[in-house]
Each structure stands twice: as structure tokens, then as C-alpha cells.
Amino acid sequence: MDQLLINPNYPHILSTLIFLPLAGALLLLFVQNEYFARYWALGISALTAILSLPLVSAFDTTSAKFQFAEQYNWVDSLNIQYVIGVDGISILLVMLTTLIMPLCILASWSYIKTRVQAFMICLLIMETAMLGVFMALDFVLFYILWEAMLIPMYLLIGIWGGPRKIYASIKFFLYTLAGSIMLLVGIIWLYKTNNYSFFIPDMMWQNYSLTAQVYLFLAFFLAFAIKVPMFPFHTWLPAAHVEAPTAGSVILASVLLKMGTYGFLRFALPITPAATTLLMPYVLWLSIAGIIYGGFTALAQQDMKKLIAYSSVGHMGFVTLGIFVLNLEGIEGAILQMINHGITTGALFLCVGMIYERTHSRELRSATGVGKYMPIYVTFLAFFSLSSFGFPGTNSFVGEFMILAGTFKHSTTLALAAIPGAVLAAAYMLRMLQKIIWGGTDNPDQSWLNDLNMREIITLCPFLFFVFWIGLGPQPFIDLMHISIVNLLDQFHAHQGQAVAAAELILH
């Protein structure tokens, strides 16, 4: 297992990150105190965030291997192992998850008033599952955590959600579950084909037959495209976002959606390179469809959460576009854009949540003209909105720029087809911003609104910090992923050639 790199200074850092939130959640089961629950959850998630920092400082940017690896036998009879590790593809997502969780808890401080302990338990279990998904290198471990995530998320929407919470939570659950059934079939096939091993790195870069690859790719595609979500598999997303509590929306947008695109990079490209090459054009045009569709639909929304949800469809379309142009700029841009979307859209959902806490409405109409009374709030909102439509100097611009540069290298037509998406993004974000800050001549009376309090400002500041850090100095972030992507593409091109040649041999 030479794909693993064990770091002797931090032998158990990843397991600590995975199990600390879970342990925290278990303890909360025995405590019946709301105040304690809030502080405890905040403390645990903050501790996890701090403990995750050495991942970045001790990460070897010259190696494409899975670092900080840990490996234990788990179910010997089925050869299931507990193997975890991070590489350039997953490290940023792990960091995003650990850093965003304390902020989600801060954002729920006064928003959640009922069953606070249960809510915090759900959030902490979520964190364990999410981190596990990004770290797992055993396919069964991955699949268990992938499915395990559904339950706390289902509860977050179903218990603390809005008026149509049951509909939304069931829709979310069924969509994601349906997608992953085929994934399980694929996993079992891979297990059989690979000498009864679930070890993911060993499944990569094997020359499976083209037919098998196409079936596998379709299984992966269904699971991951629903998760991203790609057009036309997106309909669960607006429903879930609208009904979810703020923290749920933030986790959903910032982390959960990334699992789909992460899945493409981790599994679809290395395990089915020939099928990826074959089906790439369809995925690319589906991404374009998502970008344009998301943009137009967002433009028509009156509900702020729906607007941001549809904008996510567009933004994630850019991410899949970047992944499937299959060049360095595209994929690096896509990973960066995954992080950017997590930061910016997460922050936008927080902003909408802050308005909702005050007015108890997500309608754009009822939030018009608050600029005069909440200047601090609209300043934050303005920066995040600008970031969302890729204003130069902010994080999303860098991601979009790299993705489009990669796309232009692949095909000028394709890249030009994505440009209307960028125009639409500016249109719907500026429309929302204009309405919230200025409104029109018939604004409702907003003079009773209070501006942000210190807790809310502290929640938003880290997001703003990253908006500008990635916007003006993205190089450290790109360095983290660079070697892994270079390695991924090298291998991909080597095996894509072999597989396609083999396929042609069979066909003739």
C-alpha cells in the first residue's frame, strides 16, 4: 500500500478529527441544559477546527500520496478496513468542513429555540460523517459515512425546518438514497473484480473493460450528479434549502454539495478514465445547461433562499465544467471554486438567516430597503454578493477565471456558452442586492430592525477574510492541491490512452 504516507508527528490526527465531534455528541446525550449544549458544541467544533490546522502546516505539497494515513483492520471476513488519509483533492474540503462548523453553531445560537441539545448532537454527528467521507479510503467506510450523513441532515430539516419541512426532508432523503443505490452495486462489482478488496487507491487506474467502465461511470454519475446537484437532478435542492434552518442550509451548500464533485474527482476520473473520456461531452453540456438554467431561475425568484439555492445550481455547474474539461486549470479551478462556493454561499445563507430571524420572512419583498437601518449587515451582504457573481478581487473570480481558462483551452465554443451564466449571476445578485439595500419607492417600514450584533459580526468576519484571501492571494491554496492534480491528470492521460486503444481493439 505505497499510496499511503504516514506522518509520524501526527499519527492519529485524522481519527481525532473524525471522532472528537462524535464523542462530543455522545456526551451531550446525557446533558439536559440548553446553554451548556450551545457552549459545548461550539467548544468541540472549535477544538476540532484548531486540531485540524496542523493538516495544512504539515501537509507535504510535493507528494501526491494520501497523507496522515491510518490503517486498521475492521471486518476481517469481508476484508473491510478502516483506512483514512487526505491528499490534495480532499485537504481543502476537510479544512472547509472543520472551519465552517463552529460558525454554523454560532449562527444557530438564537435561531434554534427548541430541542437545542438534539440540534447540536445532529450538527456534531454531521461533522463526523462529513469529515469521514472526505477522508475515507475504504469504499465500505466511505459508503457507510455517505449514507450516515443523510440521517442527521434529514432530522435537521425535518425537525427544525420551515412549514414544508416534512416534504423537503423526505424529498432530500429519497433523492440522495436513490442515487446511492447504484453506487453500492458498483462498489460490490469493484470489490469482486479487485481481489475482494475495498481499498480505494487499489481500484484506481485498473484497465477495466470499456463496457464495465461505462456502467460504473453511470452508477457514479447518478449518485454524484444528484448530490452536486447537476441539472436536471437538482429539484430536491431548493426545497431542502428553503425549509432547512440556517445552519442546515450552510452545511448543505458549503459541504454536502461538494461531496458530489469530490466523488467525480476521487472515483469517476481514476476508476473509469476511458468512460469519462467517452461521456465527457455530455457532462460538459449538462454543466452548461445547469449554469444557464440556474441563472435564469435564480433571476425569477422572490424568495431569497430559493434565489441562492438556484444560484448554487449555476455555480456547481461551473465546478463540474471545470472538472470535465480535464486539464490542470480546469480541475484546480474547480476545486478552488468548490471552496469558494462553500465560503460565499455559506455566508449568503447566513445573511439570509439573519434577516429571517428578524422579519420571519424569506420574501425579498419584505426585506427591501433595509440598507438604511442595517448598514453593517448590508456591507457584509454586498461583499458576499459581489463575491458570488465573481467580482474581480474576490475568491469566486479566481475560481471562475481558472475554470473558464481551462474551458477555453478545451473548446472556445463551450467557454463562450458558459459566459451568459456569468452575466446572469451578476444580474440576479445585483437585483437581490439592490432590493435589499435600496428597494424602491414603496419599501415597508424597516426602521424597527436592529443591525447585526457582535456574535453575528464575528460569525461573518471569517468568511469575509477568506473571500479576500483567496481573491487576492490564492497561490497557497493552489499549492496544496497542485501535485495531486498533476498526478491525477498524468495517470488519467496514460490510462485513458490505453483503455481507449483496448476498446478500439475489441470493437474491431
Next chain:
Amino acid sequence: MDITTVSSVKLLIALLVPLIGTLGVMFMGKNENIREGISSIASIVLFLLVASMIPTVLSGKTLIFHMFSILPGVTVTLRADGMSMIFALVASSLWTIAVFYSMGYMRAHHEHAQTRFNACFALAIFGAIGVAFSDNLFTLYLFYEIVSICTYPLVAHHQDAEGYNGARKYIVYLTTTAKAFLLPALILIYVLTGTLDFAPNISTGIFPPDVNKSLVIMLYIFCLFGFAKNGVMPFHHWLPGAMVAPTPVSALLHAVAVVKVGVFCTTRVMLYVFGVDTMHALNLGIPTAYFVGFTVIMASVLALSKNNLKERLAYSTISQLSYIIMGVALLTPAGIDGGLIHIVNHAFSKITLFFCAGAIYIAAHKKDISDMGGLGKTMPFTFGAFAVASLSMIGAPPVAGFITKWNLLVGSIQAHQIGILLILIASTMLNVGYFAPVTIKAFFGKRPEGETYQGIKEAPLSMLIPILIACTISVLLGIFPNFMMQFVKVVTG
């Protein structure tokens, strides 16, 4: 870094001064004297900083300040060269004058939200200075977009239906063109050349010789339309729409800062990204000159039909902006000289005209030209300044505009383009046609029925003095053209 570039933190300070001014204005908004004091101090400091760069730039050196590295070949870097100085000097010097003027205007008119107004005004200047000092396309685009966003609150200032409509049109035109044309152009240029830095001189451009020609032509067209602040038809509608803003905004931004950002970017890209040689090789220059020639004539014709003084000035601006692009597009030495120097000449003359329009509105509450008959006798200084600035627009000696016209005419002859020559002559006639009646009506026309002009006198001194200063500079630029021309010569070599 070669010997002709000098790293200088002065550029950063100059950029930050308007930004600090903005913050000062925001936090001192309660006391209007302190607030306006901060604005004027910031404007003067900025002007002095820019002026202090003059000797270095004139000695043929370029000031550089590196700020951020985004990607290899994409940085945020500031530079001051001949071309930057032309625009930076104009923007910073006119800001000092405009601060006093707008103080007078806003107070006399009891406008609301003056703190926001002053803050956004300073932010717009921050953007304009950033554009002037951009060292590459990314920095240029960054500040270009900052100007778009920060001027929205100024256009929507009155917050009535008319204001919102004008502002919506404004932001839709500017951001849509930027996203639809500039963004893909920027990325494609990066993909083709691996960099977004400007070329060191105006001849070579940054494209490698073996590049796909039709792609470069497409990029050129994208850039021409992408910088829609340049007012080139058919993307000019935002400008008349933006005239709903208070007059100081129209004056400084829609006659100087914003539109000049547009033409500055356009010409900067024509000269320093595509380069004279590439433009010659792909035959881009002369078609561009004729294309914007249409805007020159058409906008003048439209100006003739406007009775609202500010609208007439707006269409005149559209026409005059295209002079600048036309001159540069001729690609002859005199043409480029004439185009670039018009950035300066038009700025001082047009701000005078807008200042006058504002003064007339404050003193007499008149917006329409047809209501101004005989008003010149009541407001002789204002209308006198208006007359002088009109002469500059027409291109009559000894006022600044003459220098432009002369160079453009020489340039069109150098390029052997009789058509351009005819366009210039026709547009001069049209200029006379829509400017002369205003002055003639004011001084020699009859008062409208029942109008006595009782109680009307010249606008307050805080408005009148800026008018006279801007007007005087317009004349001085015509008599001593070499002061600004030496920066143009640094560009053209």
C-alpha cells in the same frame, strides 16, 4: 525589472488616499464641515502625490508598485507612465475643484444623504485612480468594475422612480457588457499569451506572432464593446439615463471620471495590449475610426434634438468620447496625440459646462434650454464660462479643444482618410449647431413670456469659483498645450 522602471510606494499611497477619504467621510458624517474638510484634504493630497510623480515619468521612467499575485501572469500591480499620468492628473485635479462645487450644490439644494454621496464620490475617484495606475488588464478590470458598482448609489441618489430607473439602466449596461465581453476577452487573452500584463510600449502588443488572427479580431471587438463606459454606440444608453443624478455627479463622473475610465481603458488596451503593429497588421484601426465616427455624428444629431441642457451635454459627451477613440484608431502619430490629449481637453471643458448647468439649476431652477432666454444678463459669469467651454467643444482657438481638432485633422490626413476628415468637419458644424444656440439664447434671446428673473442671481461662490477655475484651465490648456502634451509624447515616443 529593467532600469526604466522604479518601484515606488507612492502609487499605493495615492491609491489609498481616496479610500481613506471615504472612510473618513463615513465616520465623520455627522459633522458636515469636518466631512467636507476630509474630502477636500484627501483631494488635495491626492493631487500633490500625483503631481510629485511628474518628474520621474517625464524622465522616461515608469513607476511600479506590486500588490498581489493572483496566478502566474495575473497580478494586481500599479504603474505610472505617460498615459497613466494624463488620466491621473485630470481625475485628481478635477476632484479638488469638484469637492468645492458639490459642497455648494448639495447644500444649496438641501440634498439628502450627503454623507453617502460624499463617500461614494471618493470611492469612484479611488476606482478612477486605480484604473489610471493599472499595470495590467486584471488590475484595470478590477478597478473598472469598482467604478461601476460605486457609482450606482450616486446615480440612484434621489431614490425616486426616475432615479431607480436611470440607475438600473446604468448598472445593467455596464455590468452586462463587462461580464459578457470583457470577462471572456480577459480569459482568452490569458489563455493565448499566458499573461495579462501590458506591453512595455505602444507598438508591439502582447500577442505572439503565430496567434490565430480571427481570434484576436474577436478579442478586439470584445474589448471595444466591453468597456461600455466609453459610450460607443450601440451601448451608450446608460449615459443619458444617468443624468438623473445630481449635477456634480454628472459633472465629475459622467463627464470626467466614469466615461474617461471607459475611453482610457479602451485606448490603453488598443495601444498596450493589441499594439499599433498588430492593429495595422490586422487592419483594425481604420474600421474602428469609421465605426466610432458613426457615434460622433449620430450623438451630435441627437444632441441637437434635446431641449434639456444636461441631456444635450450627455449626448455631446458621447460624441466627444468617440473623438478620443477615433484619434487613437487612426494609428498615426498626430492621431494618437490628438486622441489622448482630448482626454484632458474634454475633461476640463465638459466639467465647466456641467458645472454651469448645475449653477443654472441652483440659481434659476431651469433645466430646459428653451427657458433660458435672456438669462445670460442675469448670470453673466456662468454663461460666459459656458460660452468659452462651448468654444472648446467646437474646437475653436485658443481654447483647449482646438488642440485636439488640429491633431485629429492632421492625423486623418496622415492616415489618408478623407472620410474621417469629413466626419470631423461635419461634427464641428453640428457642435456649433447645438452649442451656439444656448449661449446666443442666453445673451441675446428674449425672456420667456411672463418671466422676470426676479431675485435670480449668480450661484453661490463655492460653485462659481470652481466654474471659473475649470474654464480658465480650459483656456490655458489651449494656449499652453505643451504641458499636457509632454505626457502624450512619453506615450508615443
